[in-house]
Amino acid sequence: MRVVIIGFMGSGKSVVGRKLAKELKMEYVDMDTKIEEIEKRSITDIFKEDGEVYFRNVETKLLKDLTTEDNIIISTGGGIVSKNENIDILKNEQNVILLDASVSTIKKNVSNEINKRPLLKESKDVEETIKTLLSERIDKYNKASNIKINVDSKNIDEVVSEILVYIR
Numbered sequence: 001m002r003v004v005i006i007g008f009m010g011s012g013k014s015v016v017g018r019k020l021a022k023e024l025k026m027e028y029v030d031m032d033t034k035i036e037e038i039e040k041r042s043i044t045d046i047f048k049e050d051g052e053v054y055f056r057n058v059e060t061k062l063l064k065d066l067t068t069e070d071n072i073i074i075s076t077g078g079g080i081v082s083k084n085e086n087i088d089i090l091k092n093e094q095n096v097i098l099l100d101a102s103v104s105t106i107k108k109n110v111s112n113e114i115n116k117r118p119l120l121k122e123s124k125d126v127e128e129t130i131k132t133l134l135s136e137r138i139d140k141y142n143k144a145s146n147i148k149i150n151v152d153s154k155n156i157d158e159v160v161s162e163i164l165v166y167i168r
């Protein structure tokens with residue numbers, strides 16, 4: 001089995017994915033963390049030094065590699081649906097879980113670590129940037145996923161439990 005978790009920045013992909021993998025005793029890969037390991041620099045530095053297009057190409061290559069592996073939970077980065085090529089890969093997967101979060105949940109969840117998210121940290125109006133990016137991406141998240149879980153007002157354990165109902 002392979003499970004891929006998608007959703008906007010701050011929807012909980014990393015924390016939920018890690019916990020789910022522990023619960024299921026499966027391998028866990030966080031794509032953002034893996035990209036930082038491969039590139040030996042932070043995502044912020046990748047964006048600053050080589051730009052978003054470069055980052056997106058590394059991300060696609062990694063997604064292709066990881067979707068050949070079995071017994072793995074994969075947490076993607078929030079922008080995985082930016083490229084149609086990635087959406088096509090995800091549509092071929094059996095378990096793509098969308099963590100669906102409202103603007104206010106996202107805003108609350110990203111507030112502590114805004115500096116780790118280059119697309120938000122330069123913004124003068126974070127809420128407006130979240131709204132704009134989310135409206136550009138929402139159809140793509142829906143298209144790429146086959147299981148949708150609303151995470152608003154749920155704690156991490158509740159989200160994990162709900163995923164388990166779908167994939168068990």
Ligand SMILES: Nc1ncnc2c1ncn2[C@@H]1O[C@H](COP(=O)(O)OP(=O)(O)OP(=O)(O)O)[C@@H](O)[C@H]1O
Pocket residue numbers: 007008009010011012013014015016032075076077078079108109110112117151154155156159
């Ligand atoms: N359901 C939840 N309840 C409470 N806190 C949450 C929940 N989901 C996520 N968080 C908190 O929100 C923050 C962001 O979560 P996380 O890093 O998992 O998001 P992400 O979807 O991986 O974001 P990114 O796309 O930027 O990597 C973390 O501090 C996490 O603990």
Ligand SMILES: O=C(O)C1=C[C@@H](O)[C@@H](O)[C@H](O)C1
Pocket residue numbers: 008009032043076077078079080116117118119
């Ligand atoms: O939503 C996005 O475009 C991003 C989300 C993060 O997970 C990182 O992958 C990066 O900061 C880009």
Ligand SMILES: [Mg+2]
Pocket residue numbers: 013014015030032075076077
């Ligand atoms: Mg993450």
